[in-house]
Amino acid sequence: MDISLLEPKFQELIKAAVEMKDRAYCPYSNFRVGSSVMCSNGSIHVGCNVENASYGLCLCAERCAVSNAVSAGHTDIIAVAISCDIKGDFKGPCGMCRQVLAEFNLEMDLYLTKPDNTYKKVNLKELLPMAFTPKSLEAERI
Numbered sequence: 001m002d003i004s005l006l007e008p009k010f011q012e013l014i015k016a017a018v019e020m021k022d023r024a025y026c027p028y029s030n031f032r033v034g035s036s037v038m039c040s041n042g043s044i045h046v047g048c049n050v051e052n053a054s055y056g057l058c059l060c061a062e063r064c065a066v067s068n069a070v071s072a073g074h075t076d077i078i079a080v081a082i083s084c085d086i087k088g089d090f091k092g093p094c095g096m097c098r099q100v101l102a103e104f105n106l107e108m109d110l111y112l113t114k115p116d117n118t119y120k121k122v123n124l125k126e127l128l129p130m131a132f133t134p135k136s137l138e139a140e141r142i
């Protein structure tokens, strides 16, 4: 689907993710990712991937954006946009980011985007079936 056909607020969300790619610190992978999250009050919080010489410490753009939302006082995330410079199939977030997003709202929508101005909208529920969420901790125990 073409991004220009989306409601303006989601176009704005995607634009914020696209712009964040320029801030990516990724000297090891050279794979720039920008992300943005929208909270229920309409606020937008952004993030980029931040790599480290100790490779295992690399932070994905999505978790960076979530941290920025939470540190700004917003945990009610309703939508996420992700931008990376790929061709071909749309790419979803890594497993670790799916789990971090699920902490806040399994119902959220994700706008996966490509530089050709197209997007694919997916729901976190479909990306993370049988998710372990805060509610899981309320399960009856033996």
Ligand SMILES: O=c1ccn([C@H]2C[C@H](O)[C@@H](CO)O2)c(=O)[nH]1
Residues within 6 Å of the ligand: 026, 029, 031, 032, 033, 048, 049, 050, 051, 058, 059, 060, 061, 062, 092, 093, 094, 097
């Ligand atoms: O969904 C993803 C997948 C990867 N990366 C980053 C992590 C690393 O810096 C680089 C290559 O994996 O891309 C993200 O930011 N988001």
Ligand SMILES: [Zn+2]
Residues within 6 Å of the ligand: 060, 061, 062, 063, 093, 094, 095, 096, 097, 098
């Ligand atoms: Zn990730």
